[in-house]
Amino acid sequence: MATISAPEHVRSNALQNAAGLGVAGQPLLDVRNLSLSFATAGGALPVTRNVSFSIAPGERVGLVGESGCGKTVTGLSLLRLLPTHSARIEGDVLFDGTDLLKLSPRRMRAVRGRDIAMIFQEPMSALDPVFTVGDQISEAYRIHFPASKAEGRERAIAALREVGIPAPERRCDEYPHQLSGGMRQRVMIAMALICKPKLLIADEPTTALDVTVQAQITDLLRSLSERTGTALIFITHDLGVVAETCTRMITMYAGEVVEDAPVDDVLTRPRHPYTSGLLRSLPGLSKRRGVLASIPGRVPSPQAMPAGCRFRSRCTHAAPGCEADQRMIEIEPGHAARCWRAPELALAGAVN
């Protein structure tokens, strides 16, 4: 059990994923010490700090944590989709060995949509109401590849079929408002996958959908990723969705990664008290009509972030030593937590 600094942990973590490594033995995505702040009227507002993780080709990673912890901004910063005038990004985002943060805007546009695609919670805001869905999917392809309109249409129809839309030849000529919510999300997925990206970032793609439709979409994402080898970052607050869709789970708290582990490991034996608290709060896993666990207190605001462990004011395991800044500690191969007590604590998981 080694105590190592964050960048080292990232490197060794990438080695642990050897099974999913590309030919060059490199992770597909290697995020190192990504820190993000926004310029506001009241000065710089720090939002994430030293976020580090890596993703192997074809891997499916769930990014979880409570509202405001920085999941969406992390996803957006990988694609440089944050407002350039106010967002300040530090760190490296190595994609296939290239630092995306250093690319020219033109080269970044070539990566966006082609190598890395992103889908959002509300598909209506990402679809243009005045074009047919077929035209929009076709256009997403023709931005990156030379193809005739006829070929674009063929590809759009094939993509709609691939995501399970019945009668794709007809749907292709419909407008977004003619589709149901689940259907629109399928269109978004078809559009995101049309260029066969290596990485898909999905930000709460099922949160607005009913459970029966959510099950259809998560199944679709998982099987597409398995079939095409597209890696997936699945941003969600739903640990059940992560368990059923992903291979690894990264927990964020107050702008930091606090745990990074294979899904089955972390559900069985979480190593960070915050992850354990999240798991124990789930009503499905506790006794019917019994008292539910909760995590007392609330997330500190970015303006008043305490020094040392950011979870300290809510942690039942806090002890002298926790007031120091915490590093990611690798507890077992591929499983790391930002808590110096992690190796000695026996924390409850989803099963007891």
Added chain:
Amino acid sequence: MTAARHDAADAGILAVRDLRILFPSRDGRDTVKAIDGMDFEVKVGETFGVIGESGSGKTTLGRALVSLLRPTYGQILHDGTDPATLGSRAFRQHRRDYQIIFQDPNAALNPRMTIIDSVVEPLEILREGDAASRRRRGIEMLERVGLAAEAADRYPHQLSGGQKQRVNIARVLTLRPKVIVCDEVVAALDVSIRGDVLNLFADLQREFGLTYVFITHDISVVSHISDRIAVTYLGKLMELGPAEDVVERPLHPYTRALLSSEPIPLPSHLRVDRRIILEGEIPSPVSPPSGCRFRTRCPSVQPRCAEDVPAWREVRPGHLVACHFATAEGPPADNQQARSAS
């Protein structure tokens, strides 16, 4: 479970009789059948869970239960009284006993009013007591829901979502209602504080003998807190029974599919992969399918299902279902299973 359970045998505190609620559609040309025939009772002191997909009529039902909407047909009785027959003055007094809390913790809070002013506002409208006694009662309630007295003079933006939801609860509790309809009250809350709010509801029920109608699409929440569960689909009840039975041994193919769609946070070796993935989405309530309205998505559908509307039958004691083929053993086998078995 609850203090008032012993006298729950008689007619419910809420009795819903052949309820139908119709709206003109947005373009005014059609009729939306938001509630298309429901019959049930809610007993004093129980937690009555309502689950169902978006658009199945849950919020419409909740609003009607507290007289925010009038039935188009049928009746809703409050403790035996039809509020529609009351004069306006008596109606105002009566309505304070039947309250509703909505999903958005911000909706009922005026951003320019302090927390305590929001909490005592309903008392002020009813002209109860003087300003000092209202404030005292308000503070008492804020403390009761776990907010320190110093929260009283803050503004909504200075509180977290969970704290704001507590303020809404305190606001409703100052009226000392008999029934509270909770419409997706924890949906907007993070899991870490969701447990807190649900525990609070349970405590208050024990203390005040409250009756809850708990509307949600979160199956794990509803099965955790409910005594009985009703399952809605396209404006009708599909199933109604004791919570444990509905969750452990459902009778309706829709309930079975709904339960199996719920993502479960268990490691792979403990997960039994019996997911039933329903095809398609809930049809439009303007023209629900003929016969059984679930038939367009039902994995057990038979020719008869398009012809006849299933009767609302008691198949196990206290456990009702609307499916031609459900038996005390459970829902009919799905067609694929039946085929591969033969």
